[in-house]
Amino acid sequence: MGSKRNARAETKLVEQAEASSDSELDAEELYLSSDDDADAAVGPAPEDGSTSDDADDESEEGSEQDSEEEGGSLDDELDRAVVDYIADRGGTDDPAETSGRPPGEPGEAEVAETRPVDPGSDSSEDERPNRNTIGNVPLQWYKDEEHIGYDKEGSKLIKRERRDRLDALLARNDSGKEWRTVYDEYNDEEIVLSKEEMQLIQRIRAGQFPHIEVNPYEPEVDWFTRETEIHPLSSAPEPKRRFIPSKWEEKKVVKLVRALRKGWIKREKKDESEEPPAYLLWQDDGMVAEKTATGLSYIPAPKPKLPTHEESYNPPKEYLPTEEERAAYELQEEEDRPQFLPQAFDSLRKVPMYSNFIQERFERCLDLYLCPRTRRKRFDIDPESLVPKLPKPRDLQPFPSALMLRFRGHKGKVLSISVDPTGQWLASGSSDGSLKLWEVRTARCMHTWALGGPVHCTAWCPNNALRILAAVVDKKVVLLPSGTGTEEVEAAAVQALKLTPAASEGDSKLAHWQARDDGQGVDIVHQHLVKSVTWHGRGDYFASVAPTGNTQAVLVHQLSKQATQNPFRKNRGRVVRVAFHPAKPFFFVATQNHVRIYNLAKQALAKKLIAGGGITSLAVHPTGDHVIVGSEDKRLAWYDLDLSAKPYKALRYHTYALRSVAYHRSYPLFASSSDDGSVHVFHGMVYQDLLTNPLIVPVKILRGHERVDHEGVLDCAFHPTQPWIFTAGADGDVCLFCN
Amino acid sequence: MGQKRKRGQAGNAVQYITRNQALKKLQLKLSEFRRLCILKGIHPREPKKKTQGANKTYYHLKDINYLAHEPLLVKFRDAYAYEKKIRKAKAKKNRDLAERLLARKPKHRIDHLVKERYPSFVDALRDLDDPLTMVHLFATLPAEKALSIPAKMVHASRRLAMEFQAYVVRTNALRKVFVSVKGFYYQAELMGQAVTWLVPHNLAQMLPTDVDYRVMLTFLEFYQTMLQFVNFKLYHMLGLKYPPVMDARLEQAAAGLAAIMQDLAKPAIQAGAAEPASGAANPDAAKRLKTLPQKLKELQQAEVSGAEPMEAGNDADVAGGLAEDDEAEAAAEDSENEELGDIDSGPTSVAGGAVGVNVDNDAEVCEKLFAGLVFFLGREVPREQLLFVIRAFGGTAAWDGEGSPLSENDESITHQVVDRPTQGHRFLSREYVQPQWVFDSANFRVLVKPELYAPGTAPPPHLSPFTGPDEDDYVPDYLQELRKLQEAAKAARLRSQGLEQDRFVGEEDEVAAGAGPADADVDSVEAAEKQYAAELTRELQAANADEAEQTSDEDNEGEDEQQLIVPKAAAKTDEAAEEEAAMKNILMPRKTKKLYDSIQKTRSAKRARVEKLQQKKQALASARKKQ
Incomplete structure (x- = not known):
């Protein structure tokens, strides 16, 4: 039904073909356009039919009959509808339809009359006699005329009255033939296509041969075979030369015979497919040659791995993959996944062929001749032998091992702590601007100073007769009487902190000494932000570090004279920490990558230690011969000053940057704290004889602080007399670990 | 001080050349070079410094020079030229010439x-x-x-x-x-x-x-x-x-191995001829053995003549003859087995034919393992493989098909190897086993229980003999069972050896009595000591085996309780130990630490694998219990 509808929509057919003798089309193309175009096309022309523009056209002859030939020569794009062939058939083959046509349409009756078909005729001309004789001229020329052209007699063919759309609709509804009626503009007539013709069109549109009789798959008749026939095609008699022995052949035979006789040509034994015989290749045994013929050592190819239980055709059940493992295997990329999954078959006869066998052998072959070979030494090392032999930590007691007290009270991170020389008091400075004084035994806060800025460093004066506390706030170093001593000590401290007029008015280029607002203590105002302060062992001198201070980065202050001096004139890099030698007049200056040791007496550089990695902290051994340095690259370096400028041991065990390092004053202990929230305590024994290297043994990892803002333990300090350690955390607590 | 050396004048730069350089040097195509390398066993080497780039293959210059002097190289070039001749002849449609050239193609030997x-x-x-x-x-x-x-x-x-x-x-x-x-x-x-x-x-x-x-x-x-x-x-x-010489008839019958073995003088028969003792036990068999060579000759003659009508008759003859041989052998061996069986019938079934052999001599055990057993292979089992294994371990095999030395109905057959779930006719006199029985028995040098391998049932897992005891920490259950069996077999073999020693001692005594009393005394004392030691070890082993079985049951109960208590106590010490270990790592140099870590990693991976297998096993066991 669908095809019928399509056919109805198409009223205009352009046919380009030659009709064969028995009115069959060899090849045709049909161009179908819409109904409306046909309506619009109206067409006579004033000019005469013989004025054709196509020079090569047969219709040029001017004869009336020839015009049908134009179908074969017309260009595709020609806008004219030619339905000659179909018109011809439509008019004649279906007499029933013609008779059934209403009398109001005389054109069709005329068509039927004017086109007699001579079935015997061979000519294609006969089949499509046109009523119109204008020839191959544009139909627009007749557009405004009353007639469409001329008949054979030369009388005008008057245009039929056009049906309006209503009529067309009615006709379409009334008659079943309307949908296969085609309007022939050239002859101004309507043609009803027969059923056969409709089939023809449908077949063409479907891309099939138009005629159902044509069989495209006829059995091929091999007229000209490849096989040589035994009988000659020609019956010509055999020439004489075929019966006479050839002279040349005879000569050749003679030649060959002679060659054979003389042994020039040897006859090959045809079937010599026997294997060459094997023989005893190796005479003697037991000799194993290490070198090959090239003189290079022979490297045998590694043997493939021997199969394990997994590869068995019937492995133990536990070797078989679970569902999840199988799914995971499927998900893996083909290159990543292991070669095969263990499989189990309950009987040997069910084992299938292994499809990768040849592939694997091939790969082995490739390995054998393509892979570079080297001899590698295989170490069979017991991993325990790699572990250094160290004494057990429990043999190295005492060392801090358990969290004993927690000093709570700071609202911000505790940036620094310092234990007083007696070990009774603890000072801690925090980022909330407070400096607190704690009693160690009770963890009670005895005093709080609000210093108005983060307290980056605190340090007790080692001089027990003064009990002064130094702290660093912004650009100031604050000296405070701690108020922990006896009255005499208090008085001495007040006396010491009483500013002399010289000091207060003195040279303020480096630092300005001034009394604090509350009258207690002294501020030493620097020109740059101060980060740390350290006391000399005797408690008179102390040094402050202002890393941004350039040439004034390190200033040494004298308490007794209330004077400040700048020991260095040159800037040797950003100074991070400084320290005094406990006994000798040496001064340690840690810049980011080096530690310089100056001889203060000689005013000269004594040694330069190479560290690197951003030093954050520095501690000097009580003997003064060893230094530990903590750096941002998570490394703790132990320097033996007698040995070299490079670390005696560099240990990397923290997972984040080191924040502080500390030596115990009397016990052979040292510790490091880091941003990973842990404090590592080491046993660091230094021997008196110079031959024995220091013994470093890690003894304890202390964990008591939480990480806050990527900061862990910011400072650590040992108790001066006990094997205890205080740690200051970013979580605002100070912890005391005891043995 | 000498002149400064130029780059690329010595060392790796001149010792090694890339493949392309080698090709150029040898004037070969890649395919020819490849062929030559394969035949000569030349492989790329890994220079310490890759002077021409890291992504190239390097050959040692000596290797390449070695190739350049290979006579085969010239031969290959000649062959190539000859190929061209043939191609030319073919192109000119000179078929005769092409054929002649092809037939006379020069051959090379390697x-x-x-x-x-x-x-x-x-x-x-x-x-x-x-x-x-x-x-x-x-x-x-x-x-x-x-x-x-x-x-x-x-x-x-x-x-x-x-x-x-x-x-x-x-x-x-x-x-x-x-x-x-x-x-x-x-x-x-x-x-x-x-x-x-x-x-x-x-x-x-x-x-x-x-x-x-x-x-x-x-x-x-x-x-x-x-x-x-x-x-x-x-x-x-x-x-x-x-x-x-391959026996064409057997080869045709797809019994390839048998075809060759026919030619190799049969070891079993030779042994039979060499040992009159075994023949003496069965005089009838000895007679038949004597006639065997003659029969074999007849057989060969028949094959040489290749007369077709004769063949059918001969086949029957051969089959009969061979069957007789085997019967004779089997009978002889059976009689031996009976002797042993009288004394100790139990363990012999485990030890197989390998009794009275030196336990430590694996070769001897292998040789005699299937001695006295006659296998009949079903149609559906891999005949060639089984034939190979059975014969290599001293057994006799017949098969269902042409050329078989025995028919299925033969009484001497002790084992029938089948791989189909149901049998048409079952002989009560023989064991029906799956092929895996043969392989497992051979691998572990014991005759495993045939009931486990009965046709139609799922056999126990087939374990790889290539995993040594220390290679894999995980020991499957069945392997443990097999090891016990092995112990039993070993004990049986030792016992039988001890018996032989007994006999030996007795004989010595008799001989020595004539020779001299002093010598005899020394010898007998030594022998007695040996015997005593052997007995002691035997008893110890037996006792151990018993104890192991008993205690294993008892231990299991006790262990469960202990295991509950231990973890709690162990947790603390574990932590401390871990911390200690972690701290020890601190002092390791970086290289050592890396090595240590990698070793630990592989170990832990292995451990994890074993653990996983154990877990799976437990899960499977629990699932089975639930069912």
Whole structure:
């Protein structure tokens, strides 16, 4: 039904073909356009039919009959509808339809009359006699005329009255033939296509041969075979030369015979497919040659791995993959996944062929001749032998091992702590601007100073007769009487902190000494932000570090004279920490990558230690011969000053940057704290004889602080007399670990 | 101070050249170079410094110079020129000339390469794994013309494989068999060298198209030559003729191994002839044995004449003759077994035929393991493989089909190897087992319980004999069982040895009585001591075995309770130990730490694997309990 509808929509057919003798089309193309175009096309022309523009056209002859030939020569794009062939058939083959046509349409009756078909005729001309004789001229020329052209007699063919759309609709509804009626503009007539013709069109549109009789798959008749026939095609008699022995052949035979006789040509034994015989290749045994013929050592190819239980055709059940493992295997990329999954078959006869066998052998072959070979030494090392032999930590007691007290009270991170020389008091400075004084035994806060800025460093004066506390706030170093001593000590401290007029008015280029607002203590105002302060062992001198201070980065202050001096004139890099030698007049200056040791007496550089990695902290051994340095690259370096400028041991065990390092004053202990929230305590024994290297043994990892803002333990300090350690955390607590 | 050396004048820069440089130097195409390298065994080497770039393959200059002086190189060039002649003739449609040229194509031999590459025979044996696997593979491949696999190569492969197998059977050198998904792994011990090879399953191979068969064929060419000489040497050492004559009839009947073995003088028969004692036990059998060579001769003559009408009759004759032989042997061995069986029938079933052998001598145990057992192979089992294994371990085998020495109805058959769930007719006198029984028995040198391998039931897991006790920490349950069996078999063998010693001591005494009393006394004392020691060890072992069984049960109960308590206490110490270990790591140098970490990683991975297997096993066991 669908095809019928399509056919109805198409009223205009352009046919380009030659009709064969028995009115069959060899090849045709049909161009179908819409109904409306046909309506619009109206067409006579004033000019005469013989004025054709196509020079090569047969219709040029001017004869009336020839015009049908134009179908074969017309260009595709020609806008004219030619339905000659179909018109011809439509008019004649279906007499029933013609008779059934209403009398109001005389054109069709005329068509039927004017086109007699001579079935015997061979000519294609006969089949499509046109009523119109204008020839191959544009139909627009007749557009405004009353007639469409001329008949054979030369009388005008008057245009039929056009049906309006209503009529067309009615006709379409009334008659079943309307949908296969085609309007022939050239002859101004309507043609009803027969059923056969409709089939023809449908077949063409479907891309099939138009005629159902044509069989495209006829059995091929091999007229000209490849096989040589035994009988000659020609019956010509055999020439004489075929019966006479050839002279040349005879000569050749003679030649060959002679060659054979003389042994020039040897006859090959045809079937010599026997294997060459094997023989005893190796005479003697037991000799194993290490070198090959090239003189290079022979490297045998590694043997493939021997199969394990997994590869068995019937492995133990536990070797078989679970569902999840199988799914995971499927998900893996083909290159990543292991070669095969263990499989189990309950009987040997069910084992299938292994499809990768040849592939694997091939790969082995490739390995054998393509892979570079080297001899590698295989170490069979017991991993325990790699572990250094160290004494057990429990043999190295005492060392801090358990969290004993927690000093709570700071609202911000505790940036620094310092234990007083007696070990009774603890000072801690925090980022909330407070400096607190704690009693160690009770963890009670005895005093709080609000210093108005983060307290980056605190340090007790080692001089027990003064009990002064130094702290660093912004650009100031604050000296405070701690108020922990006896009255005499208090008085001495007040006396010491009483500013002399010289000091207060003195040279303020480096630092300005001034009394604090509350009258207690002294501020030493620097020109740059101060980060740390350290006391000399005797408690008179102390040094402050202002890393941004350039040439004034390190200033040494004298308490007794209330004077400040700048020991260095040159800037040797950003100074991070400084320290005094406990006994000798040496001064340690840690810049980011080096530690310089100056001889203060000689005013000269004594040694330069190479560290690197951003030093954050520095501690000097009580003997003064060893230094530990903590750096941002998570490394703790132990320097033996007698040995070299490079670390005696560099240990990397923290997972984040080191924040502080500390030596115990009397016990052979040292510790490091880091941003990973842990404090590592080491046993660091230094021997008196110079031959024995220091013994470093890690003894304890202390964990008591939480990480806050990527900061862990910011400072650590040992108790001066006990094997205890205080740690200051970013979580605002100070912890005391005891043995 | 001398002049400064220029770059690229010494060292790696001149010692090693890249492949392309080598090609240019040798004036070869890549394919020719490849072929030459394969045949000569030249492989790239890894220089310490890759002077021409890291992504290149380097050959040692000496290797390349060595190739340049290879006479084969000239031969190949000649062959190439000759090929051109043929091509030309073909192009000119001169078919006669082309055919003649093809027929007279120059051949090359590569014997000298074998000797060059393997100066001593042991060297060749060491590298025999790949050749054997390759030859066995090609023996099963179709001679595909599209992939240019010539039929000749396939036939030669088959012949060489058979010859080698025949040798292994003859010397009872086979030690291990493993049926994997990939195929059959075999391991034989030749002159102290373990030779392992893989034989694909007896199924049609799928020929992948993305494989360069030319490479494989070049390898095969060398391997065949090598194996030929190796076989020759092996046969020569036994005093056998090489190549052996294949029995065409048996070969036709697809009993390839049997076909060759026919030619190799049968060890069992020889042994029978050499040992009159065994024959004496059964005079009838001895008589038959005497007539055997004659019969064999007749047989051969019949084959040579190749008269077709005669063959049917002869076949029957041969079958009968062989059957008689085997019967005779079996009878002889049976009688031996009976003797032993009278004394100790229990353990003999575990120890198989290998009683009265030195327990520590694996070769001897292997040789006698299946002695006295007669197997009948069903139609559905891999005949060639089983035949190989059974014979290599001293058994006798018959099969369902042409050329079989015994028929299925024969009374002497002790085991029938079948792989189908149901049997049409069951002989009560024999055990019905699956093929795996043979392999497992051979691997563990015991006769495992045949009930476990009854047809139609799922056999116990087939375990790889290639995993040593220390290689894998995980020991499957069945392996433990097998080890117990092994112990039992060992004990049985020791016992039987002790018996023989007894007898020996007695004889000595008799002889010594005549010779001199002093000597005899010394000898007898020593012997007695030995015997006593042997008895002691035996008793100890027996006691140990019993105790182990008893205590294992008791322990299991006790352990459970202990395990509950231990973890709590262990947790703390564990933590401390862990911390200690972590702290020890701190003082390690970085390199050592890396090495240590990597070792620990592999160990922990192994441990994890074992743990996983154990967990799986437990899960499986619990699932089974629930059911």
